[in-house]
Amino acid sequence: MARNTQQKRAILEVLETAERPLSIEEVYALAQKQCQSIGIATVYRNLKTLIEDGRLKGLDLPGGSMVYEMSEKEHHHHFSCLGCKKVFDVDVCFVKFDKLIPEGFSLHQHEILLSGLCKTCSTKD
Amino acid sequence: MARNTQQKRAILEVLETAERPLSIEEVYALAQKQCQSIGIATVYRNLKTLIEDGRLKGLDLPGGSMVYEMSEKEHHHHFSCLGCKKVFDVDVCFVKFDKLIPEGFSLHQHEILLSGLCKTCSTKD
DNA sequence: TTCTTAATGATAGAAGATTATCAATAATGT
DNA sequence: ACATTATTGATAATCTTCTATCATTAAGAA
Incomplete structure (x- = not known):
């Protein structure tokens, strides 16, 4: 079954405390402050599963940059x-x-x- | 100085007659009807220069797909x-x-x- | 504590889109 | 018509983003 790892907790905390949608690189940089050894592949993997679980939303904005935010936020x-x-x-x-x-x-x-x-x-x- | 080639004319005509923005592949496919030998690199090159000249607008939409339309169209x-x-x-x-x-x-x-x-x-x- | 295996980190690889290369072609000035 | 050279077509190369691989680590069950 799914495990509650340091890395997943760090990524979620970063997005929960952010007051704007973040890019992968931004999530990566901020998560490293809590979890120095975290790798970029782990960030990709967790963002993907968190979206599948419905906890995150990915916004595919013009410019090619994808940004992420918690899905429970109100329509905006x-x-x-x-x-x-x-x-x-x-x-x-x-x-x-x-x-x-x-x-x-x-x-x-x-x-x-x-x-x-x-x-x-x-x-x- | 710049030359008015068959290829450039075909690309422009495709976009002038289109009633919706077109992707590169769509421009390529339609331009081939007027200019059988046209290559995809030529489509890329001409779309780029036409945007620089201000004649076209490129819309970078979610999904990573870029679409093109004539720039003189009204705001919409x-x-x-x-x-x-x-x-x-x-x-x-x-x-x-x-x-x-x-x-x-x-x-x-x-x-x-x-x-x-x-x-x-x-x-x- | 020990065991099982989900998850990780590092990096190679895949995939897709765009650009560079270069010999051949064709648009313009003369 | 001829010469010049911008442009082309085919494709190799690049770039960027994301995924696969796999040995290692660590979360959770017993």
Whole structure:
């Protein structure tokens, strides 16, 4: 049966305490602080199984970068910084999209992706 | 100086007559109908230079698939079919996003990505 | 504590997308 | 028509991301 390893705990804690979605590399770097010997393959493996278990959500955003967040978060959208590539949460969603869909199409999900510069990147230079 | 080749003309015509954004493979397949000997490298090269010239826009959508459309089209959004992976245009955009952005952030662009099943894929099976 | 085996870490390998190479071709200036 | 050279087509090479392999480690049951 499944084991509760140091590595899995570290990865989960990183994502539980993050206040924005994280890339694999970010998860890896942060998990290393709790678990020095952790390998990148372990991060990939655990993120995959945690998504299968429904505990995490993977967001496949434009730019090719995948980011991860806990799945129990409320419905929200994202702001992607063109400078540092970090992804931030935007809590509001007030749009009724059903009406935009062409006749005969069925809508399963929607994602609003806002992009620009975050506070840090817009102030420097 | 730049030459107006058969290949470039074929690629442009394909995208000008398309009524939805096309993937590289789709552009390649359609361009071959006008220009049998065209190679995939030529498609890559021309799409790249046409984007640099501002005539095309590349949309980097979730799933890793890149699609291309003429850049002079009016502001609109996209519906991505989870079945056939085709991307369709959705003409409406009525949302004021500026108000959603956190303090200190600057918004450069927004993209609404709707996904589900297109007419064809939602009727079969 | 001992045993079983799930999980790990390091790295080789696979897979997919894009780019580089280079001889051959064809678009333009003359 | 000819010469020049930008562009092409075929394919090898690169790059990046993720997965497979496998000996080793350690979580949990007894």
